[in-house]
Amino acid sequence: MKDLGASIIEVMVMEYGTTEVLRRLSDPIWFQSFGSVLGFDWNSSGLTTVLCGALKEGLRDAQGELGLFLVGGKGKASRKTPMEIMEAGERYGLSNDLIELQQTSRTVAKVDSAAVQDGYQLYHHFLVFDRSGNWAVIQQGMNAANRYARRYHWLKEGMENFTENPHQAVCGTQEQQVLNLVSGANQATRMASVEICQDKPDQVKKAYDAIINNRVGKRNRAPQQLSLFDTEDNNASEHNVTGPVLTLPEKHAIPSPNYLDKVLYKIYEKPPADYQQLLELEGVGPSTLRALAMVSEVTHGAQPSFHDPVRYAFAHGGKDSYPFPVQRDDITKSLDVLKSAIKKGKIGEKDKLQALRKLSNRESRLDKVSGTETTQNRR
Numbered sequence: 001m002k003d004l005g006a007s008i009i010e011v012m013v014m015e016y017g018t019t020e021v022l023r024r025l026s027d028p029i030w031f032q033s034f035g036s037v038l039g040f041d042w043n044s045s046g047l048t049t050v051l052c053g054a055l056k057e058g059l060r061d062a063q064g065e066l067g068l069f070l071v072g073g074k075g076k077a078s079r080k081t082p083m084e085i086m087e088a089g090e091r092y093g094l095s096n097d098l099i100e101l102q103q104t105s106r107t108v109a110k111v112d113s114a115a116v117q118d119g120y121q122l123y124h125h126f127l128v129f130d131r132s133g134n135w136a137v138i139q140q141g142m143n144a145a146n147r148y149a150r151r152y153h154w155l156k157e158g159m160e161n162f163t164e165n166p167h168q169a170v171c172g173t174q175e176q177q178v179l180n181l182v183s184g185a186n187q188a189t190r191m192a193s194v195e196i197c198q199d200k201p202d203q204v205k206k207a208y209d210a211i212i213n214n215r216v217g218k219r220n221r222a223p224q225q226l227s228l229f230d231t232e233d234n235n236a237s238e239h240n241v242t243g244p245v246l247t248l249p250e251k252h253a254i255p256s257p258n259y260l261d262k263v264l265y266k267i268y269e270k271p272p273a274d275y276q277q278l279l280e281l282e283g284v285g286p287s288t289l290r291a292l293a294m295v296s297e298v299t300h301g302a303q304p305s306f307h308d309p310v311r312y313a314f315a316h317g318g319k320d321s322y323p324f325p326v327q328r329d330d331i332t333k334s335l336d337v338l339k340s341a342i343k344k345g346k347i348g349e350k351d352k353l354q355a356l357r358k359l360s361n362r363e364s365r366l367d368k369v370s371g372t373e374t375t376q377n378r379r
Contacts, residue, residue: 004351005038005051006058010066011341018068018130019157025128026136026155026168033334037358048140048151049074052126064092067131072105078125081105085127096133103280107162108137110279112152114286115163115181116309119143120150120172136168148173150310163190163275170309178308181275181289185305190275192296193289197271197278201264207295208260263288 012021024030035047038054056070063069069092071084082102089098105127113122120141129135137154150172159166165184181190196204263283272278279289296302 002054002058004355005034005054006062008034008037008341009055009059009068010062013066013068018066018132019134021068022128022130022134022136022155023157025138026153028151028153028169028171031138031153032171037355039358048138048149049124052124052138056126063088068128069094069130070126070128072126074124078109078123081125081127085129094131096129096131101127101129101133101135104135104156105137107276107280108154109139111162111166111182112139112141114284114289115279116152116170117179117181117286117290118150118175118308119145119178120148161276163279167309172310174308174310176308177306179290179293179304179306180309181293181304183305183307183309185307188300188302189293189296189304192300192302193292194272194275194278196292196295196299197264197267199268201261201268204264204295205261207299208291211294211298260288260291 009021012024024034031051032047035051038051052070053073056073059066059068059070069088071088072078072081082105085098085101085105088094089096105125108127109122109125118141120143122139122141124138124140126138127135128137133156135154135156137152139152139154141150141152142148143150150170152170153168154166155168159168163182164187166182180186266283267278267281272281278284293302293304297304
């Protein structure tokens, strides 16, 4: 499995270069298909972690020759990413700005763990980069409540900054009331949050306390136990709060006033110039960003958007004709490319035979699906 995956990547580097490999890895449909070709279940969250681990292990000794470097992984391995970046630089004499790559790793992880508040806890962080400083990141999080996984794809190429629509793709089950603070629709919230950091902490805390106390009086809860506000029963006049009605939904923790007070003073000592700097500050996590968004809505009228960044894409259509019928010509072309890669791969004849047999079986099944669809369309 790891030999087949490594061989396919090697052929792609030889034929198309490292930049194209990074593009493919950041394409969620290609990535999922790649995992399926190597024998993983398409609907298993384990595809992400095991595929990345197999590539890292299979290409370990070929990284210098290919100019493609793989670091990070699942659990404890993810926390070793900055160290592994430096080790790769020293081992292969890389001229990359390794400090910048380390910061990239941290910032990408911070965005998906703090700025994208979707209820998924990151447990996998995998960074692939080349000698030119191009990179791709594949992260995955788990929702402890429903045990579903969500995958986040990043690509340096074409990304303008880390805090406005930075993802190449986000894959998973779409959720309701997701506070995505890096959405383009939340630019006003980001700008207002940064501006609030320039204000004296006492003023910000006063506004925050007023919001909390109004809600505590209504719900009879302690502030540190309060979740952000229900979408129902948000009557501004009833709460004596001027400005727009608060829209932040429930089930998201906010910091206690004491903790927020401590963080605000830390931020005030060296206020961030932009939202990325705010995000990268130590001690600023999802609850602090959410509290700032809440104050921003009341004081600046910056009403946040709650659109889930999850996107669905189909490369070849679906067998149930959703969102469109299977595209036979596109599938044939994809299979031909994979067959060519397998034949050129540096793997044993038995592995080649097994891989080609899998592709042949898939092609036969697709022929049946296409025939069924044609019959149904004629009816």
